[in-house]
Amino acid sequence: MRVLIVDDSRSSLAMISTIVGQGVDARIDTCQHPLEALQRTQTVQYDLLLVDHIMPGMDGVEFTAALRASDHYRLVPIVMVTSDIDKTIRLEAFRAGATDFINKPFDPTELQARVVNLLALRQAQVELADRANWLSREVERATRHLLEREEDVIWRLARAIEYRxxxxxxxxxxxxxxxxxxxxxxxxxxxxxxxxxxxxxxxxxxxxxxxxxxxxxxxxxxxxxxxxxxxxxxxxxxxxxxxxxxxxxxxxxxxxxxxxxxxxxxxxxxxxxxxxxxxxxxxxxxxxxxxxxxxxxxxxxxxxxxxxxxxxxxxxxxxxxxxxxxxxxxxxxxxxxxxxxxxxxxxxx
CATH class of the missing domain: 1.10.3210.10 (Hypothetical protein af1432)
Known part of the structure; x- marks a missing residue:
């Protein structure tokens, strides 16, 4: 699993990545600039994102909305990290597609537990999608086989009629x-x-x-x-x-x-x-x-x-x-x- 942490503060990035890394077996990437992070998500499929709310150029709500516009990130968990407890902000974030919130200052144990749970959810989601794709391919193959048999019977019957x-x-x-x-x-x-x-x-x-x-x-x-x-x-x-x-x-x-x-x-x-x-x-x-x-x-x-x-x-x-x-x-x-x-x-x- 891959985790991306987006925060304009180097110290916050270091602290969050250390805490998360101690709690899960995942590759952790960090990024200080939201626009750069968006560009990275176009070539890398992440399984969890932790995004700071207040960032220059693009805040966490805007970043979340932009990320959700991609089909590859419609279902990926996105956690907003914020010190703002204003319900209006939280509602905007939820509407933009945020999955969960972590309040600053946060408890390391709580952060690890939430990340573990969300990555487990993502893992189940990926496995379910893989299973669905496998079943789809099997159904397609079986259907194609049936169609080929139907076509074969049609041609043989038609030629028999022509011989007669x-x-x-x-x-x-x-x-x-x-x-x-x-x-x-x-x-x-x-x-x-x-x-x-x-x-x-x-x-x-x-x-x-x-x-x-x-x-x-x-x-x-x-x-x-x-x-x-x-x-x-x-x-x-x-x-x-x-x-x-x-x-x-x-x-x-x-x-x-x-x-x-x-x-x-x-x-x-x-x-x-x-x-x-x-x-x-x-x-x-x-x-x-x-x-x-x-x-x-x-x-x-x-x-x-x-x-x-x-x-x-x-x-x-x-x-x-x-x-x-x-x-x-x-x-x-x-x-x-x-x-x-x-x-x-x-x-x-």
Whole structure:
């Protein structure tokens, strides 16, 4: 433990430091000038300060108030040493943050006892803070481990769905990365962008309930088959409903609404405009764009420039204009994703 004694009198400093040193096992520093003492506290963490009340340039009350402004000294005990018994002075000192008072002339035994008690209190305080920090780190580590496991399960499940849909799993990876780029482009927080990135791969989870004959049909679907295919959004939302994490809740919103359209002609709820969750509006563009660029049993892959023009042309009808603008602004990064190259702005799976 470290003690700092601040007093403009050399004799008082010598006497107090001697008495305190005889009663505790601590390193004791002394300082005659309050401003110099304040500067020292910026680089040294003291556990107890004994401060004279009357000092030139800055009295003990002002010194205490200045010290309490530092986060490192919000809880450190500060003892005011004074010969003034005026209650007004004491009240001012308490308001400034003084912990205790020692009256001059003081009894050496009483001074030692108070210092011992205050340092014991400080020691317990430091140990408690260390314990709290350790627990915080352990909780953070455990939480991170749980999140990593959750993310791992999501990616494996999403890729399993893609294999069933005739893809290698790269579609969900690209949709996730492009969704993150669009979310970043419209100004969502980094945490929200990452949540969308991780939730996007589950956008088509409901397809596990769609018959293979419809999923893999090489030609155009009949109206009846299309109605069955469209059920994948409500099935997906049902699979993900009532999730306990923000990630699964976001995935539910995306699964339910990524086929809604800005003009209200989408499905399943015919939502329009801002009534469509922003997460679904973001993923809708990434999903359609990558689907256009991908070969499917019922169509060849489009050239990337043609797919880009289609997204831009559907601004305000199929897609949220702000999300389309972000898509346009992030085009250079999106092209990197589509060509399988590293994308500086996007997280990796």
């Amino acid at each position: 849909d005739g893809d290698t799993g790269e579609h969900v990876s690209r949709v996730a990365l492009i969704s993150q780029l669009i979310a970043t482009g419209i100004g969502l927080s980094p945490q929200r962008c990452r949540t969308i990135y991780l939730a996007a791969p589950l956008h088509d989870i409901g397809k596990i309930a769609i018959p293979d004959a419809i999923l893999s049909k090489p030609g155009r679907l009949t109206p009846e088959e299309m109605a069955i295919m469209r059920e994948h959004v409500t099935i997906g939302a049902r699979i993900l409903e009532n999730g306990s994490s923000d990630l699964i809740h976001t995935a539910e919103l995306i699964a339910q609404s990524h086929h809604e359209r800005w003009d209200g002609t989408g499905y399943p709820d015919r939502l329009s405009g801002d009534d469509i969750p922003i997460e679904a509006r973001v993923v809708a563009i990434a999903d359609v764009f990558d689907a256009l660029c991908s070969e499917r049993p019922y169509k060849p892959a489009w050239p990337i420039d043609k797919a880009y023009a289609e997204i831009i042309g559907c601004s305000g009808t199929h897609f949220d204009p702000d999300c389309v603008a972000a898509f346009r602004n992030q085009w250079a990064e999106i092209q990197l994703v589509m060509h399988g190259q590293p994308c500086p702005q996007a997280v990796s799976a």
